[in-house]
Amino acid sequence: xxxxxxxxxxxxxxxxxxxxxxxxxxxxxxxxxxxxxxxxxxxxxxxxxxxxxxxxxxxxxxxxxxxxxxxxxxxxxxxxxxxxxxxxxxxxxxxxxxxxxxxxxxxxxxxxxxxxxxxxxxxxxxxxxxxxxxxxxxxxxxxxxxxxxxxxxxxxxxxxxxxxxxxxxxxxxxxxxxxxxxxxxxxxxxxxxxxxxxxxxxxxxxxxxxxxxxxxxxxxxxxxxxxxxxxxxxxxxxxxxxxxxxxxxxxxxxxxxxxxxxxxxxxxxxxxxxxxxxxxxxxxxxxxxxxxxxxxxxxxxxxxxxxxxxxxxxxxxxxxxxxxxxxxxxxxxxxxxxxxxxxxxxxxxxxxxxxxxxxxxxxxxxxxxxxxxxxxxxxxxxxxxxxxxxxxxxxxxxxxxxxxxxxxxxxxxxxxxxxxxxxxxxxxxxxxxxxxxxxxxx
Numbered sequence: 001x002x003x004x005x006x007x008x009x010x011x012x013x014x015x016x017x018x019x020x021x022x023x024x025x026x027x028x029x030x031x032x033x034x035x036x037x038x039x040x041x042x043x044x045x046x047x048x049x050x051x052x053x054x055x056x057x058x059x060x061x062x063x064x065x066x067x068x069x070x071x072x073x074x075x076x077x078x079x080x081x082x083x084x085x086x087x088x089x090x091x092x093x094x095x096x097x098x099x100x101x102x103x104x105x106x107x108x109x110x111x112x113x114x115x116x117x118x119x120x121x122x123x124x125x126x127x128x129x130x131x132x133x134x135x136x137x138x139x140x141x142x143x144x145x146x147x148x149x150x151x152x153x154x155x156x157x158x159x160x161x162x163x164x165x166x167x168x169x170x171x172x173x174x175x176x177x178x179x180x181x182x183x184x185x186x187x188x189x190x191x192x193x194x195x196x197x198x199x200x201x202x203x204x205x206x207x208x209x210x211x212x213x214x215x216x217x218x219x220x221x222x223x224x225x226x227x228x229x230x231x232x233x234x235x236x237x238x239x240x241x242x243x244x245x246x247x248x249x250x251x252x253x254x255x256x257x258x259x260x261x262x263x264x265x266x267x268x269x270x271x272x273x274x275x276x277x278x279x280x281x282x283x284x285x286x287x288x289x290x291x292x293x294x295x296x297x298x299x300x301x302x303x304x305x306x307x308x309x310x311x312x313x314x315x316x317x318x319x320x321x322x323x324x325x326x327x328x329x330x331x332x333x334x335x336x337x338x339x340x341x342x343x344x345x346x347x348x349x350x351x352x353x354x355x356x357x358x359x360x361x362x363x364x365x366x367x368x369x370x371x372x373x374x375x376x377x378x379x380x381x382x383x384x385x386x387x388x389x390x391x392x393x394x395x396x397x398x399x400x401x402x403x404x405x406x407x408x409x410x411x412x413x414x415x416x417x418x419x420x421x422x423x424x425x426x427x428x429x430x431x432x433x434x435x436x437x438x439x440x441x442x
Contacts, residue, residue, distance in 0.1 A: 002034030003397055006066030009042035012073040015166070015342050017046040017378035018130075018385070020070045020087070025390040027055035033394045038066055046378035068396060070389075073372075077105040083422075085112040085401045090419065093117060094295075095435030097442075103420070104436055110423040112401050118417035119392070127413065128388045130374040133381035134325055135210020135291065137165035137373035140174055142323030143214075145346040145368045146287055149320050149360040150191065157191035158184050165376035166342045174377075178217035185241050186219040196221075196239040198232045198284060198318075202247045202301055202332075203291035207325055211289055212244075220244045225251050225281070232284040232318075245285075252278045253299055271297045279306050282319050289323040294332035304334045308351040311364045319365060321346075327371040335364070339371035 007026070010016040021029075026037050039052045039059045049059050063069055064081065071088040080086070090113055092103045106113050119127050140162065147159030158181045168174040190197050199215070201208055222244045223231055231239055250262045253274040260273070267274055276299025282288070290301060302322065310317045324333045335349040337356040346369070348362035349355075360366050374381035395411050403409075405421045418426045425432055 002036060003068065003399075004036045004038065004066045005393070005396070006063035006069040007037060007039040008063065008069055008071040008075060009040040009045060010072050011042075013341070013372070014044065015372060015375045016073060017044050018072050018375055018382045019045055019047055019378075020072055020382075020385060020389055021393075022382055022386040023047055023051045023055040023057065025386045026052070026057055029390055029393055030057065034397050035393060038063055046382060067401070072385075074099065074102060077102055080105055080109050080111055082109050083111060083402070084109075085114070087114045087116065089117055090115045092432065093419065093429065095432055097435070097439055100436055100439035103432065104440070106420045107423055107425070107436075112421045113419045114414060114417045115419050116417070118419070119413060120416065121413065128385065128392075129206060130381050130385060131206040132210045133374040133377055133384065135207040135212075136171060136174075136214055136380075137210075137376040138207070138291075138323055138325035138368070138370070139211040139214040139289065140165040140168075140178075141342075141345045141370060141373070141376070142287060142289055142321060142325075142368050143178075145323070145360060145366050146321045148346075149366045152361045155191050158188070159190070164342060164345060165373070168377075171377050171380045175214070175217050178214065182218040189236065190241050193236055193241070195233055196231070196236050196241060196243045197286050198228070198243045198245065199287045199289065200228075200245050200247060200281065200285040201289045201291055202252065202278075204246055204248060205291070207291035208246065211291060211325075215242075215244060218242055222246065228281060228284050245281075247278070247281070251281070252276060252301065271299075274299070276300060278302070282306065282310075283317060285319050287321045287323065288319060289325060290333050291325050292332065294326060294328050296331075298332075300332050300334050302333045302335060304351075304354065307335050307349060307364060311351045313363055316363075321366045321368065324367060324369040325373065327369045333367070333369075336367055336369045339369055342370055342372075342376050345370045 007021060010018060029035050030037055037057050039057050040061060040063060041049045041059055052059050068085040074090060075088060092099045116128050121127055141164055143159055144162045144164050147162050150157050151160045161181060201211055219240060220242045221240045225245055228245050231243060249264055249267060254277050255262060256273055256275050278301045322333055324336045327339050329336055344358060346366050347356040347358050349364040349367055350357055350362060351364045399410055405426055419429045
């Protein structure tokens with residue numbers, strides 16, 4: 001018998017309906033390669049148990065006979081088995097404090113962890129991800145929250161008809177509805193506005209591509225960053241109803257030295273030599289969508305101080321909604337205080353108390369910060385992910401996970417993603433020991 005791979009059901013929360021491999025791809029893998037699969041049953045998965053059985057796959061609760069177990073989200077510590085190999089998003093590689101116990105458990109049980117987030121090509125580009133689908137769902141949810149916000153302010157707009165992403169049967173249904181709303185906006189405008197609705201997106205990667213595909217359903221005109229101040233306040237008859245501006249790194253920071261120029265590589269290597277300037281754009285935006293990776297060594301896009309200075313009961317700035325797709329708590333958007341669930345995707349940041357108030361009513365900005373956005377479109381996100389992952393699994397057929405790390409015969413792109421093996425951190429991840437030690441003191 002060849003290698004046995006288990007497909008774990010997702011149970012981190014009630015919204016998680018994704019699967020790392022869909023039935024059709026599993027059927028093809030089982031037919032074409034020396035691989036056997038066991039699929040755990042699930043009452044909520046986007047693909048029913050019957051779909052897997054019909055594809056000729058074994059569906060049963062017990063995964064103990066599997067050599068490798070595939071999941072999407074973190075696996076509960078009490079379910080991790082001795083010396084088992086696992087693939088999942090562990091959310092440990094930045095030393096996230098909340099998941100250091102999980103990492104320590106993997107080490108204690110001498111399990112192998114291969115983290116999808118670190119499966120990259122030779123240039124460091126990720127090969128497998130859900131970020132495109134985070135962009136789809138995050139943009140829909142941001143527009144949904146904007147419609148709710150304006151309605152709460154007695155500002156009637158077609159945006160109020162946009163549903164949350166999970167309320168559509170699938171992504172195609174969402175796009176059909178958005179195109180209908182787009183035609184109305186093109187013909188009637190947005191609630192009598194005399195200036196355009198201005199949407200800013202920070203970032204230009206896979207998340208942005210998902211956002212853009214959703215925005216393309218609406219009558220959107222993209223402008224350059226240097227056009228923003230003048231066009232944001234121009235008559236809507238000249239600009240069109242919706243403007244989009246995309247911000248890159250050079251728009252977010254500037255060198256501290258008056259004699260230096262912005263150099264992207266230098267910024268990433270020496271961020272302390274740069275200061276944030278993004279607040280100069282905020283007064284011109286109606287919606288901001290954050291779609292970039294952030295680390296504490298980089299300047300923030302929106303600070304709590306800026307919000308406190310600009311949102312008062314007497315005066316409201318133009319910026320009413322921030323869609324924080326990246327959802328780093330207290331991160332690039334400092335006022336992202338929590339990660340709400342899809343059925344209540346946003347809160348208002350109160351600038352006076354510094355607290356989050358569920359809903360869309362209040363003095364401060366609305367923050368949409370669902371952290372598991374792809375689960376709102378589980379069929380499409382699972383199908384995309386599976387289409388990439390299925391090409392990697394044949395590389396596991398002859399792998400012996402009982403040997404030490406140096407002898408582990410994985411292809412380079414997978415071996416670089418091994419975080420733990422046989423009770424030790426892999427060489428590229430030994431920096432995590434410091435985080436483990438610090439977590440152990442608490």
